[in-house]
Amino acid sequence: MAQADIALIGLAVMGQNLVLNMNDHGFVVPLLEAGDIIIDGGNSEYRDTTRRCQDLKAKGILFVRSGVSGGEEGARYGPSLMPGGNKEAWPHIKTIFQSIAAKVGTGEPCCDWVGDEGAGHFVKMVHNGIEYGDMQLICEAYHLMKDVLGMEHDEMAKVFEEWNKTELDSFLIEITANILKFHDTDGQHLLPKIRDSAGQKGTGKWTAISALEYGVPVTLIGEAVFARCLSSLKDEGIQASKKLAGPPKTKFGGDKKSFLEDIQKALYASKIISYTQGFMLLRQAAKEFGWTLNYGGIALMWRGGCIIRSVFLGKIKDAFDWNPQLQNLLLDDFFKTAVQKCQDSWRQAISTGVQAGIPMPCFTTALSFYDGYRHEMLPANLIQAQRDYFGAHTYELLAKPGQFIHTNWTGHGGSVSSSSYNA
């Protein structure tokens, strides 16, 4: 009997196609025996992965946790693979993984070793969170076109097709154009008939939880998750729509073409913020867990094969290749300039949308992050004063950082101050 190279358990839409893809590349299937490498390709929680990795290591089994993205088609013809875990396994599986992965540019595989323990799943989790953000940003652009500009579906589809030829060129923009122009069997557009109540499986929520846990302001993904939660209150929303008034409906009086450009730039700038925040979270997790992550390599893994694949990720790879120590994507020259060029339009799109009563949780949180991050002085001095006033939590003076002091604000304060801590 022929010796198998790899076995795969879990033959649903992606598993089945992954096996066929491996078969196409000459790798043979079944027969798993003790002492082999176990690869978990599901969306496992990264802490479970870390625990399993340690348990299996004790038993002499090499455990690899790999993020896999690309859906049904990607699994069959080239997914994005994000393996991590016990690195001793990597030389044994590298050829299989890199041959079946999606290829970009001059044939570079969208798959490389991510890092120790749960790193592969953490990176996949952040990928999914970013996917939530990208989808919500596109929805906000669609909402503005539909309800501020009053555009028809075919016309909106054309706009997305045009955007697909710009720096926004990506899988999600492309499928949005296709979805907008899709007709149901009765000849009408299908999209407006779909119930506006979004589902989720949890990876976006995990990303937001990790962001809170490690204290990283990944606000856009958080808002994207909450936007889905809000949409799921569909029945309440119908009741509220009859009771809570918004601004009076007015006809858009501005220049349509220039407003469409504003929306496009708002989408692009917000997307830059979302990826900036995602990479901030990766950096913090790497610090927490002692992982060595290759950020350019991660951008390349996401460049093709997966749901967030885009030309834009090539630029992120360039930024980290240029400076692997880059502290924040916004500080890279390319992205700094890109946001600068979008800024006026970004503010214009948001203020017009706010006036018209359109919810844009991700456009607005992205702009607030940008404005917050670039401010030399935030109003958090007042928070510190309030905390010290009511709880004697102490504060530092700008002139004397590192020295925590307490003020007798009321004239009847005691002499006890709480020890300082950061959470």
Ligand SMILES: *[C@@H]1O[C@H](CO)[C@@H](O)[C@H](O)[C@H]1NC(C)=O
């Ligand atoms: C989007 O652009 C890609 C090339 O980058 C192209 O293959 C695809 O057909 C385009 N999709 C649409 C809907 O225009």
Ligand SMILES: *[C@@H]1O[C@H](CO)[C@@H](O)[C@H](O)[C@H]1NC(C)=O
């Ligand atoms: C706080 O100020 C009041 C009024 O000046 C004073 O009587 C009190 O002793 C002070 N408390 C401390 C702990 O210094």
